[in-house]
Amino acid sequence: MLTSTSRVALITAVATLAAALVATTAEARTRRKKKQRAPVTQPRRNNMPVGWTWPPSKAMVAVGKACTGELDALGIAWKAAPRERKVATPITLPVMELGGVKLVSVYRRGPHVMDCHLVLVLARHLPALHAIGVRELNFSRIHAYTNVRVNGGEKRALSRHALGLAIDIRSFVDQDGRKAIVLDDYPLGDKLLLDAEQTLTDGGGFRTILTPRNDPKSHDDHFHLEVRVDYSKAPAPRKPAT
Numbered sequence: 001m002l003t004s005t006s007r008v009a010l011i012t013a014v015a016t017l018a019a020a021l022v023a024t025t026a027e028a029r030t031r032r033k034k035k036q037r038a039p040v041t042q043p044r045r046n047n048m049p050v051g052w053t054w055p056p057s058k059a060m061v062a063v064g065k066a067c068t069g070e071l072d073a074l075g076i077a078w079k080a081a082p083r084e085r086k087v088a089t090p091i092t093l094p095v096m097e098l099g100g101v102k103l104v105s106v107y108r109r110g111p112h113v114m115d116c117h118l119v120l121v122l123a124r125h126l127p128a129l130h131a132i133g134v135r136e137l138n139f140s141r142i143h144a145y146t147n148v149r150v151n152g153g154e155k156r157a158l159s160r161h162a163l164g165l166a167i168d169i170r171s172f173v174d175q176d177g178r179k180a181i182v183l184d185d186y187p188l189g190d191k192l193l194l195d196a197e198q199t200l201t202d203g204g205g206f207r208t209i210l211t212p213r214n215d216p217k218s219h220d221d222h223f224h225l226e227v228r229v230d231y232s233k234a235p236a237p238r239k240p241a242t
């Protein structure tokens, strides 16, 4: 026979145990739910540029306007392109040449839609490549709605190509017309390719430069350049010319 005190104690113990069980299963269920709810098509936010939202925020539109203003100031002809998904400031170049370096597409016909910021950073940094003898870049891809590919795998995150902010370069042509191909000539220590890699890295204009050196699995045949953009602050408007 249980005394009334021990009966109360037993009931309390059973109730506590039951409550704990309920809590544990509820927790497990939430965990499972969370797992199931892991983004499948949604890009990871933290991989996006600072301040990036879609559709573009007012600040992003202002940042884009400031960018095309910079192109105007540099005397670079550009055309607004039709809206492309996830490209904040889509433009095309009537003449695909920046800083004395021609941009030549390997596979696709133009027009090649780019975000203004890719054009602006190339315009600022290609003169340094020109100085080491580069006259032409042969690119395989600029805008494409793709995920990040590194180390032989694909990440569940939109690549900067999807934003029109990246370019893949397959080969570099020098002033004598010699073509240095990343796939064939980089492993041989081709000077033009190594100099180009060093120059672009030193210039600091690009967020990530992936090459056969740092990503031999996914970047054995091209250099991947992508630009850094901060969309969080709308720039101060340009002072009108006086």
Ligand SMILES: [Zn+2]
Residues within 6 Å of the ligand: 161, 166, 167, 168, 223, 224, 225
């Ligand atoms: Zn790329």
